[in-house]
Structures are given as structure tokens and as C-alpha cells.
Amino acid sequence: MYKKFYRAFSQAPSGSPSSMLHMACHSHHYWPDVTLEAVQQYWQDAALLADDKWGPIFQEKIPAWQSAVARALNLPDASQIAIAPNTHELVYRLLSAFPIDKPLQILTTDGEFYSFTRQLQRLEELPNIQVTRIPKHPFSTLAERFERELHTGNYQLAYASLVFFDSGVVFPELIRIAERKPTQAQFVIDGYHGFFARPIDLSSIADKAFFTAGSYKYLGAGEGMCFMSIPRHCTLRPLNTGWFAEIAELENCSGSVSYGDNWLRFAGATMDYSCLYKGLAIFELFRREGITVEKIHNYVLAAQQRFLRTMDSAGHPFLNREHLIHHDLEHGHGHFFTFDCHSAENAEKLQSELKARAVLCDRRQQLLRLGFAIYHDREETYQQVFGSYE
Structure with missing residues (x-):
């Protein structure tokens, strides 16, 4: 069909x-066939508009992508969806928002994807960072064991996959665990192996948890276009920050480091937007065909x-x-x-x-x-x- x-x-x-x-x-x-024309359109826009391409990209293309993602995940505020070439960049930007001179306790599982696993192993070499990994087996008791530890310890960050990359098993009750998380803990859901595959409703945790995913797998738009939803009223100040974070105020830079109240708080720097065009073309194809x-x-x-x-x-x-x-x-x-x-x-x-x-x-x-x-x-x-x- x-x-x-x-x-x-x-x-x-x-x-x-x-x-x-x-x-x-x-x-x-x-990749669906429509992505070929999308890449060609990106080339035309970039070649003909040169630096002026940033206007349409930031004023039209990125908002359209954010809106499509928000609809897919039932998120109430599309402007809270940050973008980057990969999820690792977004997660590391979040990690950089924690004070580097204070203890940081992280709760996760032993079944996370390679990039996060490797990053944690490197961070654990620092004396102030402690990581607790809950074994994913047996899956039948994972939710109970993870949530009990989350509320027992003094964790500043909890991170877990919605669908485990090495098995395809869905983390039982993960969204409900995020709903009941302790106030002081930032909660991150790695949704890459579930996004645009399984129906996901984040409306109940939109302002309680971060959610990361991208276009490489089930959307079928290729590598290079990832996102992270950000709870509204977030006040974190990432140490890892780029010039896109103040792109709205480039003409009036004051010399101080300020952060916006939308996705630009977690923005990085220049990236290739051909995948943005491909992703939008697929979203439109599926909308048109009722998929x-x-x-x-x-x-x-x-x-x-x-x-x-x-x-x-x-x-x-x-x-x-x-x-x-x-x-x-x-x-x-x-x-x-x-x-x-x-x-x-x-x-x-x-x-x-x-x-x-x-x-x-x-x-x-x-x-x-x-x-x-x-x-x-x-x-x-x-x-x-x-x-x-x-």
C-alpha cells in the first residue's frame, strides 16, 4: 500500500x-521519493538567497517543523522544541546547564544508547558526578525499581529511553513516572526509537520532562535533524551555547549572556538544513495522504x-x-x-x-x-x- x-x-x-x-x-x-525534490529546493534556496536564506529558515521552515513535531507528540507549545544536528548535542547542552563545581547525581538505566552511555562514562571520571544505573532486566519490574530509586535518592537528572535500542522493548510506564517525578529532578526521555513509530502523547509531561528524538529513523528523513522538547518556564542556562541562541538580537548584542524563553535557550550554531526540508516534505506527504x-x-x-x-x-x-x-x-x-x-x-x-x-x-x-x-x-x-x- x-x-x-x-x-x-x-x-x-x-x-x-x-x-x-x-x-x-x-x-x-x-527515504520517500519526495525528499529528492526537497533537497533540490534547499539547494535552490541556499544558492539563490545566500545569507538571506536565514529569514525563511527561521521564520517559516523551523516553525513548520516544530508545529509538525508538536502535533505528532501532542505538545501544547511548538516554540519549546529545540533543534540540532543530533540528540547528543542537545543532551550535552542540557548537562552543561548544571553547575560544574557542585555534586551531580544522575539516574539512568543500563540500556541506553551508545552516545549517552559513553558520555556518562567520561563524566564519571570527574569527582563530583555520580551515576546510578538501574538494570533493565527484568522488564516486568523495571518501572517499579526505577521510580523507587528516583524518589529515594537526591537526583538532579533522570534519563531513560522510551524504547530500548538494543531490544525494541518499551519502558513500561515511563511517561507516568515522569508525571510523578520529584520537583528538583530534570527528567529526559530518549524517544528516538519510538518517535513517528508508536503513538506518543506527551501532553501530561510537556512541562515536566525533556523529550529527544530526530528524523534519522522512523520519519525517514535522514540524519541531521534532531529535536528536544523543553518544559515551559525552564530557567536553565546551558554553558554550551551558540550564536543561534541570540539570533533574534544579533543587531543589539549587549555583551552579557542572556537566554530566551523559547527553544533558543538550547540553540547551538550553524547547521545544514537540507534534512529540515526533507522532513517537512515527508510530513506534508503523510498529511496529504492521510498517513x-x-x-x-x-x-x-x-x-x-x-x-x-x-x-x-x-x-x-x-x-x-x-x-x-x-x-x-x-x-x-x-x-x-x-x-x-x-x-x-x-x-x-x-x-x-x-x-x-x-x-x-x-x-x-x-x-x-x-x-x-x-x-x-x-x-x-x-x-x-x-x-x-x-
């Missing part, structure tokens, strides 16, 4: 079978159920229920499945076998991940994945 918007899906890479099944789409979705996040999610849920039915009858030694990492496949899972192959060697071998059958996927050490997208045919049974094990 939706495959018609993706020319790239019908054009296999050079030397590959024409029946390539792209299941690495939890990482890099194919909502709810429809996307239901489409993928149906695909996952077809996959599970095929898997259950295939008898594969690794792609089976025993090796599938999950908590609640119907209500608490992202748009990819992760299988624990017990060793990196097993995962690498299986990935190679799948590629030989024209199935593209990815792996993280012993974990092999298979993703689902709206450009998979509605009749796809995924028998191609299981080969001779059918």
Missing part, C-alpha cells in the same frame, strides 16, 4: 537480488504478527520465541525484533546467511535486529527470512 512512495525500495543495490527485503529499517528507513502515526503503527503491528506466525512454524535455531527479547509484543514493543544469538559469532554468521537470502538486517554484538516498515508489502509473510528452516 505505502510502497509506492519509496522508489529506493524497488531498486536493489548494485549486485544484489531484485527481491531484497530491507529489515534494517529500525536504523535507516528508506498518521497510528496507521503506521497498526500497519507494522500487523506485519510483526505475520512474521511471528511464519517464525513459529519455521523451526529456526535462533529466530524463535526462546531467543526473541520482548516484554509485551502487542502493547509494549517498538518496530523491530531483537534475537539473542548468545555470541557475536553466531549473530555475524546469521546476518551473513540472511544477506545471502537477500534480507538486510543489523546486529549489536550477540544481538541481531530485524525491523519492519510501511514499505513492506501488506501480504509479506517474511518466509524469505527463514530459508531452508521453513
